[in-house]
Amino acid sequence: MTDPTALDAADPLAAYRDQFLATDVVSYLDGNSLGRPLKATAELMDEFIREQWAGRLIRGWTDEWWEWPITLGDRLGSIALGAANGQVVIADSTTVLFYKLARAAVDARPHRRKILIDQDNFPTDRYVLEGIAAERGLELVWITTDPVAGIEPAQVADVIDDDVALVSFSHVAYRSGWLADVAAINEIAHAAGALTLWDLSHSVGAVPIELDEWGVDLAVGCTYKYLNGGPGSPAFAYVRDDLLAELRQPIQGWIGHRASFEMGPGYEPAKGARGLLSGTPPILAMVPLHANLDMLESAGIAAVRQKSQRLSAYALELADEWLVPLGVAIASPRDPARRGGHVTLQKPGFDTLLERLWERGVLPDYRRPDGLRIGPAPLSTSFTELHTGMSLVRDLLSRAD
Ligand SMILES: *Cc1c(COP(=O)(O)O)cnc(C)c1O
Numbered sequence: 001m002t003d004p005t006a007l008d009a010a011d012p013l014a015a016y017r018d019q020f021l022a023t024d025v026v027s028y029l030d031g032n033s034l035g036r037p038l039k040a041t042a043e044l045m046d047e048f049i050r051e052q053w054a055g056r057l058i059r060g061w062t063d064e065w066w067e068w069p070i071t072l073g074d075r076l077g078s079i080a081l082g083a084a085n086g087q088v089v090i091a092d093s094t095t096v097l098f099y100k101l102a103r104a105a106v107d108a109r110p111h112r113r114k115i116l117i118d119q120d121n122f123p124t125d126r127y128v129l130e131g132i133a134a135e136r137g138l139e140l141v142w143i144t145t146d147p148v149a150g151i152e153p154a155q156v157a158d159v160i161d162d163d164v165a166l167v168s169f170s171h172v173a174y175r176s177g178w179l180a181d182v183a184a185i186n187e188i189a190h191a192a193g194a195l196t197l198w199d200l201s202h203s204v205g206a207v208p209i210e211l212d213e214w215g216v217d218l219a220v221g222c223t224y225k226y227l228n229g230g231p232g233s234p235a236f237a238y239v240r241d242d243l244l245a246e247l248r249q250p251i252q253g254w255i256g257h258r259a260s261f262e263m264g265p266g267y268e269p270a271k272g273a274r275g276l277l278s279g280t281p282p283i284l285a286m287v288p289l290h291a292n293l294d295m296l297e298s299a300g301i302a303a304v305r306q307k308s309q310r311l312s313a314y315a316l317e318l319a320d321e322w323l324v325p326l327g328v329a330i331a332s333p334r335d336p337a338r339r340g341g342h343v344t345l346q347k348p349g350f351d352t353l354l355e356r357l358w359e360r361g362v363l364p365d366y367r368r369p370d371g372l373r374i375g376p377a378p379l380s381t382s383f384t385e386l387h388t389g390m391s392l393v394r395d396l397l398s399r400a401d
Pocket of ligand 1: 093094095096122124125170174199200201202222
């Protein structure tokens with residue numbers, strides 16, 4: 001078995017771990033669910049409250065807050081999404097932005113009656129699309145995927161036709177960690193005249209994304225997972241520039257208006273990505289994103305991906321050696337090219353194990369019915385920490401038997 005201290009010594013990103021708070025936790029394996037805070041974030045929040053909020057009061061809006069949804073969106077686009085300026089906003093939650101884009105998309109294809117989705121997609125995506133289908137009298141076409149893998153282009157090709165308005169999947173499956181072939185699926189969808197909406201929540205900040213190059217129409221994702229934005233930090237939405245003028249999002253609030261402060265009669269959307277906004281942007285909750293984007297930019301997404309692949313490969317190595325003999329199954333892709341940043345282990349009874357792990361400061365998460373998810377965030381997790389956490393899983397499991 002590979003020695004974790006050797007892996008840490010050879011890790012070019014090892015020093016980033018010291019830039020985080022909460023490194024005294026024994027083993028944090030849930031970076032794909034809630035990232036750790038950066039030390040710089042605590043300082044920025046304090047400074048923002050004292051200097052910008054208290055110091056500038058209402059003037060802060062015209063100083064720069066008004067532009068943050070766009071300027072931060074552009075930065076995120078260039079650092080992590082492969083998106084040219086003018087196509088990304090920071091706003092709302094993933095659920096709300098997903099609704100806005102999905103509704104806009106089906107309304108832009110009014111004579112088409114179907115939406116394609118996989119049955120193992122993240123619950124919020126499934127629920128929102130169920131709601132939209134009911135609102136608009138559309139039919140959901142459910143694709144059944146392999147639970148230890150995920151959506152394959154051929155499965156989309158099998159069911160698509162010219163009655164499909166929208167095709168929507170997650171880039172990285174929240175359960176198995178399957179990494180979808182976005183470009184190939186887009187090509188199939190576009191050949192049939194459908195639009196695509198991708199959920200990037202489990203890939204952004206861990207896996208390189210090239211939205212412009214892959215021909216993505218629409219995308220959303222959250223900033224509190226690998227982007228460390230903090231609990232409930234706002235989400236982002238991407239709309240390809242040639243669709244911005246065509247699509248009309250359904251929550252017509254004053255901030256997305258062409259001239260918010262004219263306060264006039266009748267809604268007219270702002271041009272470009274600003275038209276995706278609805279109400280007052282959550283400025284306070286966007287503060288951490290500045291620090292996180294600085295860090296991601298300096299580390300580089302390619303190096304982050306490389307470490308992420310090493311971490312997940314190491315998790316699999318440890319699982320194979322220690323846990324598989326104890327009856328644990330690997331429920332994630334073995335092929336590193338088809339795997340996102342996390343891996344899922346399966347064994348009935350993992351729900352009761354979780355409590356005992358958490359008591360000892362080892363924090364993975366659990367997904368029903370029997371999955372233990374190991375999500376080491378590349379910038380804040382060491383190989384030693386991963387080794388320590390996995391060894392406690394082994395110890396508790398072997399004692400239980
Ligand atoms: C975490 C996650 C979400 C979260 O949506 P919220 O609106 O922030 O609750 C949505 N989709 C996916 C795929 C996720 O992993």
